[in-house]
Amino acid sequence: MIEGHGDDTYRYGHIRLNFSSNIPAYTDLSGLEAHLSRHLSLIRNYPEPSPRSLEAKIAHSIGRNPSQVLVTSGATEAIYLIAQSARTLFPGEGGPTYTVVQPTFSEYESACQMFGLREGADGDICWLCNPNNPTGEVRDEAYVRRLLRHHRLLVIDQSYEDYTQSPLPDLGDLTNVVVLHSMTKRYCIPGLRLGYVTGAPEVIEVLRHCGRPWSVNALAQEAGAWLVEHSPRLLDIGAYLREAQRLRKALNSIPGIEVAPTQTNFMLATIRPRTAAELKAYLAEEHGILIRDASNFRGLSAHHFRVAAQRPEDDDVLVGAIRQYMA
Amino acid sequence: MIEGHGDDTYRYGHIRLNFSSNIPAYTDLSGLEAHLSRHLSLIRNYPEPSPRSLEAKIAHSIGRNPSQVLVTSGATEAIYLIAQSARTLFPGEGGPTYTVVQPTFSEYESACQMFGLREGADGDICWLCNPNNPTGEVRDEAYVRRLLRHHRLLVIDQSYEDYTQSPLPDLGDLTNVVVLHSMTKRYCIPGLRLGYVTGAPEVIEVLRHCGRPWSVNALAQEAGAWLVEHSPRLLDIGAYLREAQRLRKALNSIPGIEVAPTQTNFMLATIRPRTAAELKAYLAEEHGILIRDASNFRGLSAHHFRVAAQRPEDDDVLVGAIRQYMA
Numbered sequence: 001m002i003e004g005h006g007d008d009t010y011r012y013g014h015i016r017l018n019f020s021s022n023i024p025a026y027t028d029l030s031g032l033e034a035h036l037s038r039h040l041s042l043i044r045n046y047p048e049p050s051p052r053s054l055e056a057k058i059a060h061s062i063g064r065n066p067s068q069v070l071v072t073s074g075a076t077e078a079i080y081l082i083a084q085s086a087r088t089l090f091p092g093e094g095g096p097t098y099t100v101v102q103p104t105f106s107e108y109e110s111a112c113q114m115f116g117l118r119e120g121a122d123g124d125i126c127w128l129c130n131p132n133n134p135t136g137e138v139r140d141e142a143y144v145r146r147l148l149r150h151h152r153l154l155v156i157d158q159s160y161e162d163y164t165q166s167p168l169p170d171l172g173d174l175t176n177v178v179v180l181h182s183m184t185k186r187y188c189i190p191g192l193r194l195g196y197v198t199g200a201p202e203v204i205e206v207l208r209h210c211g212r213p214w215s216v217n218a219l220a221q222e223a224g225a226w227l228v229e230h231s232p233r234l235l236d237i238g239a240y241l242r243e244a245q246r247l248r249k250a251l252n253s254i255p256g257i258e259v260a261p262t263q264t265n266f267m268l269a270t271i272r273p274r275t276a277a278e279l280k281a282y283l284a285e286e287h288g289i290l291i292r293d294a295s296n297f298r299g300l301s302a303h304h305f306r307v308a309a310q311r312p313e314d315d316d317v318l319v320g321a322i323r324q325y326m327a
Numbered sequence: 328m329i330e331g332h333g334d335d336t337y338r339y340g341h342i343r344l345n346f347s348s349n350i351p352a353y354t355d356l357s358g359l360e361a362h363l364s365r366h367l368s369l370i371r372n373y374p375e376p377s378p379r380s381l382e383a384k385i386a387h388s389i390g391r392n393p394s395q396v397l398v399t400s401g402a403t404e405a406i407y408l409i410a411q412s413a414r415t416l417f418p419g420e421g422g423p424t425y426t427v428v429q430p431t432f433s434e435y436e437s438a439c440q441m442f443g444l445r446e447g448a449d450g451d452i453c454w455l456c457n458p459n460n461p462t463g464e465v466r467d468e469a470y471v472r473r474l475l476r477h478h479r480l481l482v483i484d485q486s487y488e489d490y491t492q493s494p495l496p497d498l499g500d501l502t503n504v505v506v507l508h509s510m511t512k513r514y515c516i517p518g519l520r521l522g523y524v525t526g527a528p529e530v531i532e533v534l535r536h537c538g539r540p541w542s543v544n545a546l547a548q549e550a551g552a553w554l555v556e557h558s559p560r561l562l563d564i565g566a567y568l569r570e571a572q573r574l575r576k577a578l579n580s581i582p583g584i585e586v587a588p589t590q591t592n593f594m595l596a597t598i599r600p601r602t603a604a605e606l607k608a609y610l611a612e613e614h615g616i617l618i619r620d621a622s623n624f625r626g627l628s629a630h631h632f633r634v635a636a637q638r639p640e641d642d643d644v645l646v647g648a649i650r651q652y653m654a
Contacts, residue, residue: 005540007373010380021373033367040360043518043550046334046348053337073400073542080539107540114537191370191545210441212407213332213434215400218518219546223370 006292006306007190016288017314019307022133022160022266026311027188027234035226042218049213051221057228058196067201070208071224073215075159075182075195076107081207082125082155082178082197083111088206090124090152099123099151103299105133108155126151130168131160134294134306136262141169152176153203159195162186163265165241175200178207187227188234192220240265244309250319251307256326266308268294271326276305279325287321333619333633334517343615344641346634349460349487349593353638354515354561362553369545376540378548384555385523394528397535398551400542402486402509402522403434408534409452409482409505409524410438415533417451417479426450426478430626432460435482453478457495458487461621461633463589468496479503480530486522489513490592492568502527505534514554515561519547567592571636577646578634583653593635595621598653603632606652614648 007021018025048054051071059066072078083098090096097120098112108127112119126147131138148154159182161168171177178199184190194216197207216224241264248259248267259269271279276293283289294304309315334348345352375381378398386393399405410425417423424447425439435454439446453474458465475481486509488495498504505526511517521543524534543551571592578596579586586596598606603620610616621631636642 005373005376009372010375018372025371029368029371033370036367036370037364040363041356043360043363043516044352044356045336045345046332046517047520048337049332073544076539076541111539189370190373190541193374193541193544212403212438214403214517214520215542217400217520217544217547220544 007290009290012284012290014288015284015290017310017317018290019310019318020290020292021190022163022308023185023188023190024235024240024265024308024310025188026314029188029234031230031232032187032189032223032226036219036223039219039222042222045218047214047216047218047221050208050211051216051224054221054224054228055196057225061228061231062198064198065201068198068204070197070204070211071216072195072197072211073220074184074193075157075180077193077215078180078195078197078207079107079157080111080114081210083115083117084210085206086112086115086117086125088210089203094118096125097123098125098127100127101129101132101147103135103297104129105157106297108157109298122150124152125155126153127155127157129157129159131164131166131264133160134266134268134292134297134300134304135260136264136267138164138166138168138263140167141171144169144171148174148176153178155180159185160264163237163241164263165238166263173200175202178203183224183227187232189223192223194220194224240309243312243315246312247307247309247315247319250315251322254319254323254326257322266306268304268306270301270303271305272303275302277302279305279322282325283321287317289318289321334617336617339611339617341615342611342617344637344644345617346637346645347617347619348517349490349635350512350515350517351562351567351592351635351637352515353641356515356561358557358559359514359516359550359553363546363550366546366549369549372545374541374543374545374548377535377538378543378551381548381551381555382523384552388555388558389525391525392528395525395531397524397531397538398543399522399524399538400547401511401520402484402507404520404542405507405522405524405534406434406484407438407441408537410442410444411537412533413439413442413444413452415537416530421445423452424450426453428453428455428459428474430462430624431456432484433624435484436625449477451479452482453480454482454484456484456486458491458493458591460487461593461595461619461624461627461631462587463591463594465491465493465495465590467494468498471496471498475501475503480505482507486512487591490564490568491590492565493590500527502529505530510551510554514559516550519550521547521551567636570639570642573639574634574636574642574646577642578649581646581650581653584649593633595631595633597628597630598632599630602629604629606632606649609652610648614644616645616648
């Protein structure tokens with residue numbers, strides 16, 4: 001794994017505004033926190049080795065069968081399980097191959113390399129992040145159906161599905177597609193590690209078989225059950241996405257900063273002539289602001305950085321600080 | 328993984344006494360729970376992808392270098408990382424082989440099989456649980472040094488190291504030994520999933536490289552830091568182990584029950600002529616008591632069960648209930 005992911009607040013003692021992870025930092029999680037504080041004694045008992053009860057609850061809430069749902073310790077565990085399962089899913093000489101639609105989240109490639117898969121243009125497995133991290137782009141159904149012609153399994157990471165109003169591909173129940181979902185992103189709880197995979201029972205069964213017991217801890221399982229039951233509305237998504245577009249426009253108005261179009265709550269930008277690393281260090285040290293240096297995404301440069309929209313007043317602070325740096 | 332581990336309280340709605348997992352269920356965790364309840368907002372941020380801060384704290388507390396410590400999501404993650412790393416540690420024709428000192432915890436074998444390792448008498452990797460689950464036996468240094476002559480890497484799972492007064496082997500800093508430690512067991516927090524591996528930096532580095540980011544969630548990392556700092560004394564181990572011997576003697580006095588000698592807090596017993604599954608069902612349904620049906624440990628029979636000592640008054644309830652069943 002690379003060590004340079006976003007949300008490295010733990011490296012700094014004084015971050016007051018965090019634009020570095022792709023979630024709104026200001027949502028009201030008091031209901032969930034109150035529930036967890038009443039259930040802390042769960043740390044005394046083993047969780048379910050395989051979180052079947054939560055899988056049944058999630059399956060019911062999305063109108064699927066529990067055999068089509070696998071709960072994981074964040075979408076990241078799902079990524080590694082899929083890479084690990086590749087040899088079982090696609091046995092044969094030489095081992096399975098993979099393709100990643102770049103630039104995107106680095107863990108697809110890290111996971112495939114860890115399990116010795118080979119990269120290729122028409123790989124057995126194709127990884128697509130949709131909406132895409134870090135570009136904010138949403139691919140439509142036609143694009144995805146074209147991909148399906150070239151690959152034996154399409155993995156669509158829909159971690160950001162709740163942060164777009166662009167239509168996501170509706171692929172029905174295709175047996176050669178698995179979809180990753182992130183409760184981390186949906187409910188703004190990256191500290192807990194919780195996600196799930198949906199797919200055909202025969203693929204889910206292979207992934208389940210590659211899992212190890214107790215990978216999802218008791219508090220994450222309890223939080224998941226509460227969230228499925230209460231389904232809290234944490235924000236007005238329309239207003240939030242409008243704020244993201246306002247932030248994009250404001251950043252774009254700064255000479256030397258260029259922000260790519262986005263269909264979600266985060267955006268990819270370039271800074272010139274200085275580097276993203278320099279900007280990041282300045283913002284952290286001088287303003288207590290954290291952004292994502294995006295230079296370690298494959299295909300991007302030292303000039304790329306990523307920010308996620310926050311509250312209007314917070315976004316104004318970011319814009320002001322970057323404007324000051326560029327002046 | 329097998330689905331029949333101990334502590335399956337989640338299958339029952341009415342368990343009042345749990346003898347099925349190898350930890351005392353009555354310890355006072357209020358200090359840790361209070362600390363976590365004050366830090367629930369940690370769920371909002373990503374944890375460290377690799378828990379380096381906690382590794383440094385643990386290393387300092389045990390007088391090791393951080394390069395000799397790997398924090399994992401319970402000892403179970405460590406077991407799977409070791410099996411996954413075997414091909415890197417022992418490359419070559421045919422792949423690595425493994426040996427398990429049986430009967431013992433089933434996950435060593437499950438993990439090796441998952442990663443395609445082959446079983447053999449003088450395997451490259453040898454797995455030893457010490458004190459051993461489920462027998463309660465402690466192997467001495469001479470035994471372990473004999474094992475070292477036959478294997479290239481010895482994995483000693485010392486999850487129960489805090490629950491014995493028998494001396495454990497002191498192997499110094501051998502490069503062909505890794506030791507698994509369980510904060511789950513030491514601090515009675517199986518719901519959080521927290522453990523660590525100690526070993527030579529070159530082996531730890533390979534294991535670290537096989538890990539995925541964020542496998543230890545934010546609350547588990549925070550709990551670990553608090554526990555290392557405060558090192559709470561949760562029980563009088565001498566009194567607890569004396570109680571285990573008293574429980575053993577009391578169970579042994581029941582006709583049809585035979586309990587093997589133990590050097591720790593849990594013990595392996597047989598019931599005849601009926602089966603452990605029948606006894607377990609009776610105790611759960613009639614008494615709200617949970618025991619571990621040990622029939623799925625390799626080499627054991629349908630008549631084996633395991634219990635861990637609890638408080639004297641709780642142990643008396645267990646003895647009374649089993650006596651009633653056998654009458």
